[in-house]
Amino acid sequence: MDPSPYKFYSEHGFDSRQCLEHYVSDDSETNLAADFLEFPIKNLTKTFTEGRIKGDVLIDFSVSAIVYQLYTACEFFKHIIILKIRDRCILELKRWVDSRTGAFDWQHAAKFHVDIEGKSEHFQDIEEKVRSAAQHIVKCDLAKENILDPMVLPPADCVLTFWLMGIISKDQDEYVRNLGKISRLLKPGGHIIQCGMLGATYFTVGKDKLHSMNYDEDFIKKALVEADFVIDHVDVKERTSVSDLTDYKKVLFIAAHKEK
Template sequence: MDSTTHKFYHVHGFDSRILLDHYLSDKPEMVIGDDSLIFPIENLTKTFTEGHINGDVLIDLSTGPLVHHLYAACEFFQHIIVLKVSDRCIMELKRWLDSRTGAFDWGHATKLHEEIQGNSDQFTDKEGKVRSTIPHVVKCDLEKENMTDPIVLPPADCIIIGWLLDSICKDQDDFRRYLRKFSKFLKPGGHLILIGALDTTYYTVGKDRLHAFPYDEDFARKVLVGEGFVIDNCKVKKRTNVSDLTDYKAMIFIAAHKEK
C-alpha cells in the first residue's frame, strides 16, 4: 500500500483498545511482547535505577494510552505529566487511572516490571504509585507554539518520547522539527528518553493501516546530537517475531541529556 493512503495517528486517530490488545496485552496471539513490553521496561528500569535521571517533573509524549513505560519513572519523579493528541486515548488512559470498570488490565506489565526490578510481590502497590504520580493528562495540539495552550507546563527534568515521532513524522525534516519542539519542555541540562521502532513504514490497528516514518539508528543519533544532546546510552533490539501487524525491523532506546 502506498504510504500516502495511510492514516496518521495525530490526524485520524485509532481505536485505542485495539492498539493495546494487539501490541501490549498478554494474549497468546500478541507475539511482539519481547519488543513492545519487555525491551522498554528493561531499559527504563536500568536507566532510572542508575540514579542519573530524576527530579520533580517528567513529561511523557507517547503514542496511544500507554502506561507500562512509566512504571520505572514513578519512583524517581514527583509528578508525571502525560500529553496526548487524541481524545480517545485520553479517555482510555483516564479509565485506567481512575480504576474504572472496563479499564485495560496492565497487570502483566506490572508483574514484568517487578520481576525485572526484583520485587515481584509488590505489584499491586506499584499500580497505585503510578496512578498517584500522574496528576494530569493534558490534551495537546502539536502544531501550536505552546502545544498545551492555554496551559503552561513547568519545565521538565526529563521527557519520554515513546513511538510518537514514528507516528507523526512524514519525513526527516518533520522528525527534527518535532524533536526540537518537544525539547523545549526540558530544563537546561535535562534528560530525554527516546523509544522507537526502526525502519517502519506502517502499523495496523483494527481495519486501519497507519503511517510510520522509517528511520535508522544512525539517523536518530545524528538528529539528537544535532539538536544539542549528548547520548548517554543507546540500545537496539532486532525484531525476531513474525506478524503482519507492522513491518518494523528493530526497536531502539536512547537516553540522552541536553547540553547546558
Template sequence: MDPGCHKLYHVHGFDSRQFLEHYLSDKADMVFGEESLKFPIENLTKVFTEGHIKGDVLIDLSLSSMVHHLYSACEFFNHIIVLKAQDRCILELKRWLNTRTGAFDWGHATKLHADIEGKCDQLQDKEEKVRSAVQHVMRCNLEQENMTDPIVLPPADCIISTWILGAISKDQDEYIRYLRKFSGLLKPGGHLIIIEDLDGTYYTVGNERHHYLTCDEDFLRKALVGEGFVINYCKVQKRTNMSDLVDYSSSIFIAAHREKSV
C-alpha cells in the same frame, strides 16, 4: 513510502483500545511482548535505577494509552504529566487511572516490571504509585507553538517519547521539527528518552494502516546531536516476532541529556 497512503495518528486518530490489544496485551496471540513490553521496561529500569535521571517533573509524550513505560519513572519523579494528541487515548488512559470497570488490564506488565526489579511482592503497590504520580493527563496540539495552550507547562527534568515521533512525522525534516518542539519542554540539562522502531513504514490498528517514518539508528543519533543532546545510553534489539500488523527491523532505546541550547 508515501505517508499519504496511510493514516496519521495525530490527524486521523485510532481506536486506542485496539492498539493496546494488538501490541501490549497478554493475549496468547499477542506476539510483541519481547519488543513492546520487555524491551522498554528493561531499559527504563536500567537507566532510572542508575540514578542519573530524576527530578520533579517528567512529561510523557507517547503513542496511544500506554502506562507500562511509566512504572520505573514514578519512583524518581514527583509529578508526571501525560500529553495526548487524541481524546480517545485520554479516555482510555483515564479509565485505568481511575480504576473504572472495563479498563485495560496492565497486570501482566506490572508483574514483568516487578520480576525485572526483583520486587515481586509489590505488584499492587506499583500500580498505585503510577496512579499517584500521574497528576495530569492533558490534550495537546502538536502544531501549536505552545502545545498545551493556554496552559504553560513547568519545564521538565525528563521527557519520555515512546513511538510517537515516528508516528507523527511524514519525513525526516518533520521528525527533527517535532524533536525540537518536544525538547523545548525540557529544563537546561534535562533528559530525553526515546523509544522507536527502526526501518518501518506502517503499523495496523483494527483494519487501518497508519504511517510510521522510516529511519535508522544513524539518523536518530545525528538528529539528537544536532539538537544539542549528548547520548548517554543506546540499545538496539532486532525484531523477533512474526506479524504483518507492522513492519520494522528492530527497536531502539536512547537516553540523552541536553548539553546546550541550539
C-alpha cells in the same frame, strides 16, 4: 499528493484500546509484547536505577494510552504530567487511572516490571503508585510551535516519548521539528528517553493502516546531536515477533541529555 498511502495518527487517530490489545497485551500468538513492552521496561529499569535521571517534573508524551513506562519513573519524580494529542487516548487512559470497569488490564506488565527489579512483593503497590502519579493528563496540539499553548508548565527534568515520534512525523524534516518542540519542554541538562520502531513504514490498528516514518539508528542519533543533546545510552533489538500488523525491522531505546 500525499506521499503516504496510509492514514496519519495525528490527523485521523485510531482505536486506543485496539492499539493496546495488538501491541502490548499478554498475547502469546503475536508476541509483540516482547519488543514493545518487555524490551523498553528492561531498559527503563536499568536507566532509572543508575540514579542519574531524577527530579521534580517528568513529562510523558507516548502513543495511545500506555502506562508501563511510568512504573520505574514514578519512583524518581515528584510530579508526572502526561500529554496526549487525541481525546480517545485520554478517555482510555483515564478509565485505567480511575480503576473503572472495562479498563485495560496492565497486570502482566506490572508483574514483569517487579520481577526485573526483584521486588515481586510490591506487585500490587506499583499500579497504585502509577495511578497516583498519572493524575495530570493534558491535551496538546502538535500544530502549534508551543504544543501546550496557552498552558504554561514548569520545565521538565525528563521527557519520555514512546512509539510516538515516528508516527506523528511524515518525514525527517517534520521529525526534527517535532523533536525541537519536545526539547523546549525540558530544562537545561534535562533528559529525553525514546523508544521507536526502526525500518517501519506502517502499523495497523483494527482495520486501519497508519503511517510510520522509516528511519534508522543513525538518523535518530544525528537528530539528537544537532538538537544539542548528548547521547547517554542506546540499545537496539532485532525484531523477533511474527505479525503482519507492522513491518518494523528493529526497536530502539535511546536516552540523552540536553546540553546546558
